[in-house]
Amino acid sequence: MSKARLWKVLLVSSVLFVFIASAASQELQLKGPPEPVTAGFFQLSFTGAENPRKVIIQRSVTADFTDITSHYSPMGHFNKLALSGFSSGEYYFRAQEQGHTSNIVVVSVQHHSLLQAFILFFIGAAMFVLLVATLVRYQLAKHASNIRRLHA
Amino acid sequence: MPNSLEPGGFALNSTIGLSIVVVFGIVWIVFGWFIGRSNKTHEDFALAGRNVGFAFATATAMATWVTSNTTLVAPELTYQFGIWGMVGYSFAALGLILFAPLSSRIRELLPQGYTSGDFIRLRYGHWAWRIFIFISLVYAMGWLISLGMAGGILLQALSGLDYHIGMTAILFICVTYTLFGGLKAVIATDFIQAIIIIIGIVLVAFLLLSNSGLEPIHSHVSVEHPQLLSLLFPAAIMFLFNNVFFGLGEIFHSNVWWSRALAFRKKVAFKAFLLGGILWLPIPIVAGFVALAAPQLGIFPPSPDMVGPSVAAHVLGTFGAVVVFVVVFSALASSLDSLLAATSDFVTRDLYQKHLRPTASDTTLLKVNRRSIIGLGLVTWLFCLPQIATLGALLNFTGAFVASTIWPIVVGLYNPRLAGKWAAWAMALGTIVGLTFYFVVGFYVAALSSCAVSGLITWLGLKQSKTHFNWSALNEEESL
Numbered sequence: 228m229s230k231a232r233l234w235k236v237l238l239v240s241s242v243l244f245v246f247i248a249s250a251a252s253q254e255l256q257l258k259g260p261p262e263p264v265t266a267g268f269f270q271l272s273f274t275g276a277e278n279p280r281k282v283i284i285q286r287s288v289t290a291d292f293t294d295i296t297s298h299y300s301p302m303g304h305f306n307k308l309a310l311s312g313f314s315s316g317e318y319y320f321r322a323q324e325q326g327h328t329s330n331i332v333v334v335s336v337q338h339h340s341l342l343q344a345f346i347l348f349f350i351g352a353a354m355f356v357l358l359v360a361t362l363v364r365y366q367l368a369k370h371a372s373n374i375r376r377l378h379a
Numbered sequence: 380m381p382n383s384l385e386p387g388g389f390a391l392n393s394t395i396g397l398s399i400v401v402v403f404g405i406v407w408i409v410f411g412w413f414i415g416r417s418n419k420t421h422e423d424f425a426l427a428g429r430n431v432g433f434a435f436a437t438a439t440a441m442a443t444w445v446t447s448n449t450t451l452v453a454p455e456l457t458y459q460f461g462i463w464g465m466v467g468y469s470f471a472a473l474g475l476i477l478f479a480p481l482s483s484r485i486r487e488l489l490p491q492g493y494t495s496g497d498f499i500r501l502r503y504g505h506w507a508w509r510i511f512i513f514i515s516l517v518y519a520m521g522w523l524i525s526l527g528m529a530g531g532i533l534l535q536a537l538s539g540l541d542y543h544i545g546m547t548a549i550l551f552i553c554v555t556y557t558l559f560g561g562l563k564a565v566i567a568t569d570f571i572q573a574i575i576i577i578i579g580i581v582l583v584a585f586l587l588l589s590n591s592g593l594e595p596i597h598s599h600v601s602v603e604h605p606q607l608l609s610l611l612f613p614a615a616i617m618f619l620f621n622n623v624f625f626g627l628g629e630i631f632h633s634n635v636w637w638s639r640a641l642a643f644r645k646k647v648a649f650k651a652f653l654l655g656g657i658l659w660l661p662i663p664i665v666a667g668f669v670a671l672a673a674p675q676l677g678i679f680p681p682s683p684d685m686v687g688p689s690v691a692a693h694v695l696g697t698f699g700a701v702v703v704f705v706v707v708f709s710a711l712a713s714s715l716d717s718l719l720a721a722t723s724d725f726v727t728r729d730l731y732q733k734h735l736r737p738t739a740s741d742t743t744l745l746k747v748n749r750r751s752i753i754g755l756g757l758v759t760w761l762f763c764l765p766q767i768a769t770l771g772a773l774l775n776f777t778g779a780f781v782a783s784t785i786w787p788i789v790v791g792l793y794n795p796r797l798a799g800k801w802a803a804w805a806m807a808l809g810t811i812v813g814l815t816f817y818f819v820v821g822f823y824v825a826a827l828s829s830c831a832v833s834g835l836i837t838w839l840g841l842k843q844s845k846t847h848f849n850w851s852a853l854n855e856e857e858s859l
Contacts, residue, residue, distance in 0.1 A: 351620020
């Protein structure tokens with residue numbers, strides 16, 4: 228193959244590559260949290276939508292989406308939305324825009340254990356009581372010392 | 380249900396949003412200039428002549444604490460943590476209430492003091508002071524950035540105006556009027572802003588309840604987002620006391636509150652902080668409640684910190700959006716100006732005067748103070764440009780720092796036996812452990828863990844103590 232012909236092949240291949248890559252990037256893609264969610268709230272985002280205002284996110288409890296439990300529309304022209312208040316479990320999401328459907332995102336919600344939460348709660352409560360008691364004790368001592376000084 | 384959304388799905392068009400900012404901006408700047416004409420000395424500028432009366436003192440305590448924290452982050456945390464989010468947030472009032480006795484003690488011990496740094500330097504020495512300066516500056520910058528971001532988020536959520544324009548506008552306005560008026564202008568504008576905030580929030584809550592009703596919100600949330608109504612929500616339970624200690628740490632250490640304690644008239648500080656805290660208590664509950672209506676209304680914001688204004692504007696239409704806008708804008712301005720004034724005092728006093736020019740004249744200090752305000756405004760603007768985190772996450776990051784100061788400050792103000800090296804270790808190790816928990820467990824445990832470790836070291840310090848601090852050393856004679 229001559230050098231000029233080789234350059235032509237390379238050029239055409241590059242143009243084709245860029246075209247295919249840009250076409251692929253136009254596909255509706257949904258992204259969710261990669262790690263299990265421990266507090267029940269997370270963010271979903273999508274790319275490749277022609278008009279973000281027409282995108283609807285669907286939620287299902289099964290991967291085949293035979294039973295769609297909820298629909299969410301992002302606000303304004305934003306391409307992400309924040310969801311919250313989910314109990315522990317696995318949730319399946321996908322985005323749809325005028326017949327186009329995105330990939331499926333599985334969000335795993337695994338709340339912290341209640342034991343861990345209550346241990347921290349009681350540590351906090353004990354420390355708060357201690358702090359208030361310390362302040363009251365110091366204030367009373369200061370008050371008593373002021374009275375002593377007045378009488379002296 | 381009134382719902383007059385503009386094209387693009389926003390409650391206001393961007394021209395109206397920007398016009399409100401410009402009108403308010405001009406009013407605050409002219410007011411700041413008018414008030415600031417009587418500032419003659421650095422003490423006038425930094426501490427309003429140490430002569431603030433009860434009404435202004437209460438209003439500034441309440442209005443400064445009603446900030447992006449309350450008007451944007453309370454709904455954000457309610458959206459994330461449900462019932463516990465708003466109740467837990469209202470517990471931050473305990474910071475103001477418990478600061479009431481500390482403020483009278485501060486006024487008594489430091490009659491010539493300027494900043495919280497003065498107390499740490501004189502009470503604990505240079506090591507603890509430098510760690511404290513670092514903590515204070517991280518917190519001040521975190522809060523300043525969150526306030527600048529909140530301005531941008533507010534305008535974007537209500538009118539779709541570019542985040543950078545809103546953020547730049549609010550920073551420019553607050554820097555300018557603080558520059559002209561100093562603490563006097565800050566406290567005077569806080570008084571007016573407090574009135575606007577109280578009337579506005581009550582109006583929004585009333586209109587929301589009469590338009591939407593509680594029942595539809597409750598049934599939708601209990602089915603679709605059940606954790607928001609659960610009292611056994613693990614992360615929210617962890618968050619509860621974390622938020623209490625975060626609030627305590629913010630108020631106990633920050634020069635925003637120390638400068639007020641030093642600026643209020645004698646015997647005014649205690650009553651003003653107490654009443655300010657009680658008035659503040661219901662505000663996060665009212666502000667946070669609107670977030671629970673979001674799922675039922677089909678509002679799913681891109682970021683949880685946009686939920687409050689978005690819901691209010693959606694339900695109440697253009698009029699509601701204008702009310703929300705004015706309230707949140709006033710709340711942001713009242714905090715941003717206070718923080719700019721207090722942090723510039725801190726930079727002038729603790730960094731410039733005490734580190735670089737101990738003999739600086741009053742005129743020089745006034746000049747440096749004003750330049751610090753401009754510098755802080757610029758640095759904040761640069762950090763706000765990339766929207767690095769949500770408001771809640773950014774603020775709670777600083778919780779790991781500030782909660783470590785609670786015990787050293789409380790004990791240091793009353794107990795002469797705690798030595799400086801123990802206070803320094805308590806703040807340093809508390810912060811390190813708090814940050815570790817922030818990254819390993821979550822933002823909702825950072826302050827709690829920081830305060831626990833700091834408290835333990837403070838207690839060890841008292842047990843080991845052989846020192847007895849002489850209180851009169853805090854009364855530093857000044858010739859400014």
